[in-house]
Amino acid sequence: MTIDLVLPDWLTDAHRATLVELAERNAAAHGDDLLGIVLSGSVGRDCATERSDLDVLVVLRDEAASARTTDRSPDVDEIPERWSDLLKVAPFGTEDWWYRWSFAWAPVLLDRTGGELADAVQRQARLAPDEADELLIDHDRLEGWVNFAYRALKNDRDGRALEARLDAAESVPWLLDVVFATAGRVRPYNKYLPWELRTHPLDGWPGDELLDLVVRLLDGDASAVREAFPRVRDACAAYDAGRGHSRTTDSIRGWGSELEIFAQRS
Structure with missing residues (x-):
């Protein structure tokens, strides 16, 4: 046949x-x-x-x-x-x-x-809008990323280099879930992350820049945490505008004055 x-x-x-x-x-x-x-x-x-x-x-x-x-x-x-x-x-x-x-x-x-x-x-491999909302908000992937990023910066500020590095590294999978979910996509397996960013780019996240950011986060670089924050905030604002709500933006704003650490320098 x-x-x-x-x-x-x-x-x-x-x-x-x-x-x-x-x-x-x-x-x-x-x-x-x-x-x-x-x-x-x-x-x-x-x-x-x-x-x-x-x-x-x-x-x-x-x-x-x-x-x-x-x-x-x-x-x-x-x-x-x-x-x-x-x-x-x-x-x-x-x-x-x-x-x-x-x-x-x-x-x-x-x-x-x-x-x-x-x-x-x-x-x-696509996230329906309601699925993306659930992943970002109901399953706390956005909140979790902010939390690990915040902890990494506090540890860096207080001279705890190992602890800062661990929290920055642990923030990476949460960050990638946020980046891909706001684009309506399931995060790729780690093996395929560079390939997907190269062959199927994400709006607002040039592949080489995102991969460089990931490497620096894994190294515990506090400046990478601070660079990631406004990009996540902007991606969430654009996501909310497309969804017709403010759920992700509200989640970030809920941190209030604690967000000031993202603008500080160690």
């Missing part, structure tokens, strides 16, 4: 042959229960090394997927995906939240759903 796949230009001949064989094998095994094939991982994002394998999501109707398990080999991880699961989006903090970014920018090689599969793949 011949399957017409839409294969990215950057794939090697070996990758192409492997994917064609995989698609034909699954089509023969599952017939109409095979709904699509998605290529994730480093190969799917054109940032593979010689050690990268193929991460292939085989999208099946639920009953067919239930009879399958992930098949791992040195060259290919073949992962069955239930159609009904793909149509759901896991909320922040739940067991499957971590899995959502695996669909980000992942090329759909085969779509037998008339475009529903492609839409579902894109939806996984």
Whole structure:
């Protein structure tokens, strides 16, 4: 059985042959229960090394997927995906939240759903407006970042270098959640952060500048904490304007006079 796949230009001949064989094998095994094939991982994002394998999501109707398990080999991880699961989006903090970014920018090689599969793949890595509000406010990612940044600056002011460095470093994942959530995107896995910033830039956060800021925060640089604050504040103001509320801005303002430390110099 011949399957017409839409294969990215950057794939090697070996990758192409492997994917064609995989698609034909699954089509023969599952017939109409095979709904699509998605290529994730480093190969799917054109940032593979010689050690990268193929991460292939085989999208099946639920009953067919239930009879399958992930098949791992040195060259290919073949992962069955239930159609009904793909149509759901896991909320922040739940067991499957971590899995959502695996669909980000992942090329759909085969779509037998008339475009529903492609839409579902894109939806996984996007935050709906209400989701972004929940992550930023209800799950305290913005409040948490301000808290760690504030603590880092207090420790720096008081001469506690190690403590300042620990708090500045711990602020980084909170900061990245805020940066990506205000853009309506799920934060990428750390491995893919430089790649995503380079290939899919964020408005207001040039990739090289954000990565430099992250490195300096990990080093405990108090000036990086102070540089990050007005950028986060501006991103939140723009986010609120787009949402028609002031929830993130109000959260920051709620710190009152404690915010003065962000304008001080150690």
